[in-house]
Amino acid sequence: MKMINGGVCAAKGFKAGGIHCGIRANKTKKDLALIVSDCPASCAAVYTTNLVKGAPLTVTKKHLENGMAQAVICNSGNANTCNANGIEIAEKMCALLAEAIPVKAEDVVVASTGVIGQPLNIKPIADGIPALVASLGNNSTDAAHGIMTTDTAVKEIAVEFEVGGKVCHIGGIAKGSGMIHPDMATMLVFITTDCAISPEMLRKALSTDIADTFNMVSVDGDTSTNDMVTVLANGMAGNEAISAEGDDFNAFMKALNTVTVYLCRCIAGDGEGATKLLECRVFGGRDVATAKKCAKSVICSSLTKAAMFGADANWGRILCALGYAKCDLDTAKIDVSFRSCKGEIAVCKNGAGIPFSEELAKKILLEKEIEILVDLNDGDASATAWGCDLTYDYVKINGDYRT
Secondary structure (H helix, E strand, O other): OEEEOOHHHOOOOEEEEEEOOOOOOOOOOOOEEEEEEEEEEEEEEEEOOOOOOOHHHHHHHHHHHHOEEEEEEEEEEEOOOOOOOHHHHHHHHHHHHHHHOOOOHHHEEEEEEEEOOOOOOHHHHHHHHHHHHHOOEEOHHHHHHHOOOOOOOOEEEEEEEEEOOEEEEEEEEEEOOOOOOOOOOOOEEEEEEOOOEOHHHHHHHHHHHHOOOHHHEOOOOOOOOOOEEEEEEOOOOOOOOEOOOOHHHHHHHHHHHHHHHHHHHHHHHOOOOOOOEEEEEEEEEOOHHHHHHHHHHHHHOHHHHHHHHOOOOOHHHHHHHHHOOOOOOOHHHOEEEEEEOOEEEEEEEOOEEOOOOHHHHHHHHOOOEEEEEEEOOOOOEEEEEEEEOOOHHHHHHHHOOOO
């Protein structure tokens, strides 16, 4: 397996594009994105567990009942959530696309992201469809820009791998910067592959993967109303379709996980106002569930996040977060260390402080990527969670997000 360029266009038979159609006031920012497969594709998706859901999720879930899709259309700047005519607008977006290109409206995945509770006018989308279709090509980055809101960087990746002697490709784009605390997925993620795999096995692959990837990301503890992750697999690589577990399925899972972990790190590192990517790695758990709860508890701790912003090796905040993770832990066994490209330093042993160099700790924690290493010393299970520091800018961004 190797990293390649192309994002969602790296897989055979996929084109993408993005434009500014007028949903967002800033004309320099794209606000409408499109991904299209040359043929119908197996499709799997996961959705937010928030009881308040964006209308596009309802429409998409209905469209994917047969496990097939051929296109993705997504607008940014407006979430199309809590609107009386939200379903109508989402369905109209699919119908408009079906009138412009040879796809069925029911084979369209529709998504929206942005402000909640603000009416979405269909006119700029309808007017922009011709230009959107004209933008289709090897333009994954344009599509990635089209789904961004407060993101500061494009989130895009592709890898090449082999299944059954055939070279396959898988790539993805994502948006996500704030309102990130998923319990099934995270923000908007669109993944494409030319690997042939049945809808059933694709659903199994995605649902298995997100448990250790997107479900282990948190920026601010808020679960979005519009979170969705979709994977389209059009089979154009020519491999024998994966219809059961085995070596081919494992190869696909490894490639999918490479893409999703990369996007998780991108999302966490680009948290609103963030200056640092935090990765909490928990070892020595008595079971995986315990390790996961502990890792995410540390990543979600506002006090820990603030300490990392200040490059303060305040390990007590980490033990505090572990203590309220609602796990059966022997706190007298816990070890904590910090690591970055500047080195590694142990700060806690057997649940108590140990002498360490504050100067070295500061150097380690001033870096942009920091690992928080926790050893529970109670078993063999491990887990990883991703997050970011908590800065002044997070409050500034969200203090006037709507206006």
